[in-house]
Amino acid sequence: MKVLIAGAGRLGTQIAQVLSAARNDVTLVERDEDRLAELDGMAQVRLLAGDASEPGLLARAGTRTADVLIAATGRDEDNLVIGLLAKRRFGVARVAARVNDAENAWLFDLRWGVDVAVPAATPLVSLIEEATGATDTVALLRLSKAGVAVIETAITAESRAAGRPLGEIDLPAGTVVATVVRDGRPTVPGPEVELRPGDEVLLVSHEATEQEIHAAFQ
Incomplete structure (x- = not known):
């Protein structure tokens, strides 16, 4: 296309x-x-x-x-x-x-x-x-057919996750971080990556709801 x-x-x-x-x-x-x-x-x-x-x-x-x-x-x-x-x-x-x-x-x-x-x-x-x-x-969009949801959340200055490394975020069961987009560029989501205001986090989960993801990061 x-x-x-x-x-x-x-x-x-x-x-x-x-x-x-x-x-x-x-x-x-x-x-x-x-x-x-x-x-x-x-x-x-x-x-x-x-x-x-x-x-x-x-x-x-x-x-x-x-x-x-x-x-x-x-x-x-x-x-x-x-x-x-x-x-x-x-x-x-x-x-x-x-x-x-x-x-x-x-x-x-x-x-x-x-x-x-x-x-x-x-x-x-x-x-x-x-x-x-x-x-x-x-490929991420095709995950929905297998019962897997792709959920996006944005980090702001008020987010509870701002300034914290990914490894400290208590994620819902069955959820993994696919990528962190920073300044328009995707980054490898290692546990040491510290979240900053402006980051967008893309997660893949087969159990969590958007509300649960929001509660973990916001």
């Missing part, structure tokens, strides 16, 4: 990493060149500098042959313009757009070329599932 992602913030970067790891053809567009420099060397992802709300940039990014476009910038107006261009001018079959401000949610529909409107608070795995229309895009 050929995927174009507009916006290399934390969300766009995480989506790019997951989809590229699943062997999709991923292009990540970002107008902040300093941000792109931070991501230089990102494995299996094509990085492109420019404003995705400009038709010329979208053309250079290969939008005309993309299967999916995900507008994940932090500005709703940009996401709407990108979605409209992708659908109307380039004929992208599936367009997903992030809704940053809930009051703008009513705009995100087919009138603006948006097939899937994704609220900002949507968990990463659910977002990818909704955006791509494929529940088996990544």
